Amino acid sequence: xCKRVFHIVMNMKPDxxxxxxxxxxxxxxxxxxxxxxxxxxxxxxFQNPSDIYSRDEKGENETDFTPLQIAILxxxxxxxxxILLSVGNLNIKTSKGRTARECAESLTTGEELxxxxxxKVKNAFAAIDLIDTHLKNSxxxxxxxxxxxxxxxxxxxxxxxxxxxxxxxFDAKSKWMTLKCAILLTNSFSDxxxxxxxxxxxxxxxxSHPSVRxxxxxxxKNLDKITLDIEVPAGFKRLRKALLESTxxxxxxxYIKEKMKNKKVSMEKWNKHDNDIGSHNPKIDxxxxxxxxxxxxYVMPKSLMVSANTAYETTAITEYNxxxxxxxxxxxNPEVPYGKKFETHTQWVFVNSGSYKCHMICSMSAVFPKGxxxxxxxxxxGMISGCTESHVALAExxxxxxxxx
Numbered sequence: 001x002c003k004r005v006f007h008i009v010m011n012m013k014p015d016x017x018x019x020x021x022x023x024x025x026x027x028x029x030x031x032x033x034x035x036x037x038x039x040x041x042x043x044x045x046f047q048n049p050s051d052i053y054s055r056d057e058k059g060e061n062e063t064d065f066t067p068l069q070i071a072i073l074x075x076x077x078x079x080x081x082x083i084l085l086s087v088g089n090l091n092i093k094t095s096k097g098r099t100a101r102e103c104a105e106s107l108t109t110g111e112e113l114x115x116x117x118x119x120k121v122k123n124a125f126a127a128i129d130l131i132d133t134h135l136k137n138s139x140x141x142x143x144x145x146x147x148x149x150x151x152x153x154x155x156x157x158x159x160x161x162x163x164x165x166x167x168x169x170f171d172a173k174s175k176w177m178t179l180k181c182a183i184l185l186t187n188s189f190s191d192x193x194x195x196x197x198x199x200x201x202x203x204x205x206x207x208s209h210p211s212v213r214x215x216x217x218x219x220x221k222n223l224d225k226i227t228l229d230i231e232v233p234a235g236f237k238r239l240r241k242a243l244l245e246s247t248x249x250x251x252x253x254x255y256i257k258e259k260m261k262n263k264k265v266s267m268e269k270w271n272k273h274d275n276d277i278g279s280h281n282p283k284i285d286x287x288x289x290x291x292x293x294x295x296x297x298y299v300m301p302k303s304l305m306v307s308a309n310t311a312y313e314t315t316a317i318t319e320y321n322x323x324x325x326x327x328x329x330x331x332x333n334p335e336v337p338y339g340k341k342f343e344t345h346t347q348w349v350f351v352n353s354g355s356y357k358c359h360m361i362c363s364m365s366a367v368f369p370k371g372x373x374x375x376x377x378x379x380x381x382g383m384i385s386g387c388t389e390s391h392v393a394l395a396e397x398x399x400x401x402x403x404x405x
Contacts, residue, residue: 207235
């Protein structure tokens with residue numbers, strides 16, 4: 001299997017990659033992510049990245065390449081580089097001490113990116129773009145994990161009956177500075193943790209119970225790209241009500257409006273069982289909830305890439321029981337460049353972990369209903385970044401209110 005990965009990347013053509021090879025590579029890496037860490041004894045003549053005409057003085061070859069590094073040096077297209085990206089392999093160095101990004105940089109020395117650039121040069125610049133976006137997304141998740149760790153500690157101290165005076169001594173901002181975290185824990189964040197009226201709603205006593213999964217329970221299948229996989233310090237039924245009840249102020253007000261800075265938010269009721277979805281009533285039959293849909297419309301704020309634009313979102317409930325709830329969303333942004341050519345498909349899964357905790361898994365797929373445009377990789381890269389940002393923001397919003405009653 002691993003040899004097959006190296007064979008594919010070694011023989012990949014810069015401008016005419018076979019769909020079959022890309023699909024095969026994707027399946028191999030999905031099933032065996034450890035292959036991304038393997039270093040091959042394949043060697044290339046070493047080229048000094050600061051001088052495109054020079055070889056090292058000893059004429060030595062460079063070896064110990066990961067599949068990603070070989071793909072980059074072989075001018076593989078962006079779709080291949082995206083498959084081979086992972087946090088663990090970006091810091092692995094070749095025998096000459098080069099990371100994957102440095103391999104890509106060596107191919108762009110003395111080059112300027114333009115419409116007239118060769119495919120090889122375009123692919124090298126695309127690799128740098130993909131790596132930088134991946135690192136940025138990874139940093140967001142790392143920062144979130146630090147937030148959750150601190151919040152979990154505080155929430156547990158409250159649950160265990162820590163006195164108010166002791167809780168007030170918890171200096172969240174100082175703690176963050178000690179950890180050198182890039183997220184600035186503002187006063188509003190620490191205040192929210194200590195408020196007595198959470199927008200998540202009151203805690204549910206049964207959320208404190210240990211989680212006992214039903215026989216045969218299986219997690220819903222993730223979409224193409226997992227953007228977030230984390231445990232949040234909020235109870236399952238409490239979250240289910242806050243995120244699914246159509247009249248809940250949490251999703252629309254705290255997340256969509258306040259956190260994401262969207263405007264002109266319009267959310268419809270569920271097309272069936274609207275009065276019952278999210279309810280804690282144990283006598284309700286959940287089976288009828290599956291397939292319920294709602295529509296959401298909002299104006300997204302201006303960014304560095306696009307102007308303010310309207311998003312149209314359809315959400316469907318795909319799982320709803322006392323072990324797990326899940327929704328799938330299809331979002332369309334017809335006002336952005338190429339916006340009529342793609343859809344963003346996302347999935348939120350929340351699994352009951354018991355003891356006032358939930359396992360949160362978010363994933364996404366870039367869908368091109370009428371075929372992929374030439375810049376499909378760039379659109380997908382932007383979608384992954386945007387979804388990661390919004391999913392981290394959702395978890396942050398949950399965490400900000402998790403300590404409240």
